[in-house]
Amino acid sequence: MQEPPHSSTATVEPAVDTVLEMRGISKSYPGVQALSGVSFDVRRGEVHALVGENGAGKSTLMKILAGAETKDTGEILLDGERAEIDSPQRAMDLGISIIYQEFNLVPYLSAAENIFLGREPRARIPGFVDFRTMHAEAQKLIDDLGVRLDIRLPVNRLSVAQQQMVEVAKATSRKARVIAMDEPSATLTEHELAHLFDLIRRLKEQGVAIIYISHRLEEIFSIADRVTVLRDGQVVGTRPVQELDRESVIRMMVGREIRDQIPKVAVQPGPVVLELRGVTRKGALEDISFQVRAGEVVGLAGLVGAGRTEVARVIFGADEMDSGEVLLEGKPLKVRGPRDAIDAGIGLVTEDRKAQGLILGMTIRENITLANLDAVCRLFFIRQGVERAVAAKFVEDLRIRTPGVEQRAQNLSGGNQQKVVLAKWLFTDSKVLIFDEPTRGIDVGSKVEIYQLMNRLAAEGKAILMISSELPEVLGMSDRIIVMHEGRVAGELSREEATQEKIMHLATGGQ
Ligand SMILES: Nc1ncnc2c1ncn2[C@@H]1O[C@H](COP(=O)(O)OP(=O)(O)OP(=O)(O)O)[C@@H](O)[C@H]1O
Ligand SMILES: [Mg+2]
Numbered sequence: 001m002q003e004p005p006h007s008s009t010a011t012v013e014p015a016v017d018t019v020l021e022m023r024g025i026s027k028s029y030p031g032v033q034a035l036s037g038v039s040f041d042v043r044r045g046e047v048h049a050l051v052g053e054n055g056a057g058k059s060t061l062m063k064i065l066a067g068a069e070t071k072d073t074g075e076i077l078l079d080g081e082r083a084e085i086d087s088p089q090r091a092m093d094l095g096i097s098i099i100y101q102e103f104n105l106v107p108y109l110s111a112a113e114n115i116f117l118g119r120e121p122r123a124r125i126p127g128f129v130d131f132r133t134m135h136a137e138a139q140k141l142i143d144d145l146g147v148r149l150d151i152r153l154p155v156n157r158l159s160v161a162q163q164q165m166v167e168v169a170k171a172t173s174r175k176a177r178v179i180a181m182d183e184p185s186a187t188l189t190e191h192e193l194a195h196l197f198d199l200i201r202r203l204k205e206q207g208v209a210i211i212y213i214s215h216r217l218e219e220i221f222s223i224a225d226r227v228t229v230l231r232d233g234q235v236v237g238t239r240p241v242q243e244l245d246r247e248s249v250i251r252m253m254v255g256r257e258i259r260d261q262i263p264k265v266a267v268q269p270g271p272v273v274l275e276l277r278g279v280t281r282k283g284a285l286e287d288i289s290f291q292v293r294a295g296e297v298v299g300l301a302g303l304v305g306a307g308r309t310e311v312a313r314v315i316f317g318a319d320e321m322d323s324g325e326v327l328l329e330g331k332p333l334k335v336r337g338p339r340d341a342i343d344a345g346i347g348l349v350t351e352d353r354k355a356q357g358l359i360l361g362m363t364i365r366e367n368i369t370l371a372n373l374d375a376v377c378r379l380f381f382i383r384q385g386v387e388r389a390v391a392a393k394f395v396e397d398l399r400i401r402t403p404g405v406e407q408r409a410q411n412l413s414g415g416n417q418q419k420v421v422l423a424k425w426l427f428t429d430s431k432v433l434i435f436d437e438p439t440r441g442i443d444v445g446s447k448v449e450i451y452q453l454m455n456r457l458a459a460e461g462k463a464i465l466m467i468s469s470e471l472p473e474v475l476g477m478s479d480r481i482i483v484m485h486e487g488r489v490a491g492e493l494s495r496e497e498a499t500q501e502k503i504m505h506l507a508t509g510g511q
Contacts, residue, residue: 019209025074031403042209052230054415055401066098067091097171107156112138141169180211262476270294273463279324292463299478307487347430360410365391394423
């Protein structure tokens with residue numbers, strides 16, 4: 001099914017509507033063949049989805065297109081002409097825009113400045129920026145996206161979803177002929193996703209060629225025209241979306257049958273491990289009370305902004321509460337910060353792996369053992385052999401795709417970085433584990449492995465609090481579900497009575 005790389009170069013006429021053609025692209029890193037002989041094309045007004053497991057090579061292909069990585073072999077044609085894309089600037093000049101998996105904004109500049117970076121409208125006085133025009137144009141771009149945000153604020157004051165929209169505005173402002181989006185939806189709410197899809201449809205009408213990467217297959221089926229599946233750096237196939245269904249895409253991705261199910265194992269709950277009593281933090285949380293027992297998985301559901309991450313932060317000592325208390329095994333928990341929380345036996349797997357979970361310059365081995373150095377130390381010396389063995393076990397269990405445990409975290413694909421964050425907390429002997437969107441950016445095959453790990457932790461008697469926006473995951477893995485709305489507990493549902501409708505009803509303020 002893999003298209004043979006074209007051997008001749010300049011003489012091959014592309015189909016009339018092909019905007020971008022990548023032929024026989026290969027790329028290797030030390031110990032990793034990230035791409036081998038990948039051919040991929042996008043047509044005018046088409047959404048071409050690129051899917052594959054974590055580490056399959058999707059982001060690498062996009063970085064080559066964007067001039068951010070060099071290719072070893074292969075060629076790129078734009079509207080039938082060979083293009084030498086040797087720098088990000090060159091890619092931009094050629095009309096290629098990429099929205100990266102990890103954002104690329106300058107944190108201290110405003111949204112407007114980021115959108116027009118390097119192309120600021122000039123004032124009449126030489127050397128000065130025409131801020132009025134820039135702000136007006138930035139505002140128009142943002143309005144067109146149907147989002148509300150203050151374009152004068154530095155982007156590090158914006159929510160992740162808003163930063164995403166700034167990236168999209170930046171791409172549309174450049175009048176790109178090819179726009180690639182690398183997991184744009186991972187951080188968006190339903191509402192924002194609907195806006196993004198509207199925007200994509202409008203870009204299609206204008207003839208823009210769009211490359212769309214996502215691990216959420218339902219998105220692929222609602223927006224894509226064609227789908228290309230990558231596995232181990234090679235193209236498995238390219239098909240019109242009509243010829244595919246969920247099962248066939250998964251089979252192409254993982255090369256084997258997997259049961260796309262949630263393998264929940266029932267556990268008899270033990271004593272209460274974690275309890276919140278009337279926890280209040282002004283402006284964020286109001287009178288939050290609930291319990292989590294040993295062996296239980298309690299799901300924390302709600303819309304984005306309902307206060308779920310706030311609950312996690314307060315328990316973890318990252319934020320202070322104004323009143324109320326947190327009890328661990330019946331005793332009031334006094335934590336002055338995350339270090340205390342970790343020492344007391346609480347682990348937090350964060351949704352923002354880059355900022356809170358991972359030290360990118362460190363190796364996989366060092367990251368995994370960081371939160372529990374005691375376990376690998378003797379007389380103040382870190383026993384590297386032990387560390388290596390521990391890390392290697394996790395790499396195998398979680399199927400982290402890497403040439404070895406000495407690889408730096410920054411060289412891993414996005415999903416594999418997320419798995420390292422998980423491993424780090426699994427290695428601590430926490431009594432309570434809080435998972436905040438644990439499978440975000442994780443491919444369908446690996447999700448099942450993460451659920452199985454959660455089962456194992458529950459069976460060991462850990463108390464698990466799982467924040468998730470994916471309702472099938474909440475319904476599938478939780479023994480009980482607490483639904484939040486505007487900083488309060490809106491209701492609690494048992495595993496038996498919970499349905500998507502009941503959760504949404506409570507999450508949107510229904511009684
Ligand atoms: N700078 C680098 N140095 C070494 N290896 C790298 C580097 N960048 C990527 N790789 C490796 O290349 C392979 C492909 O990675 P890539 O980021 O393209 O995957 P992906 O398909 O985007 O995965 P994900 O779904 O997790 O984002 C992975 O094995 C990754 O570890
Ligand atoms: Mg990626």
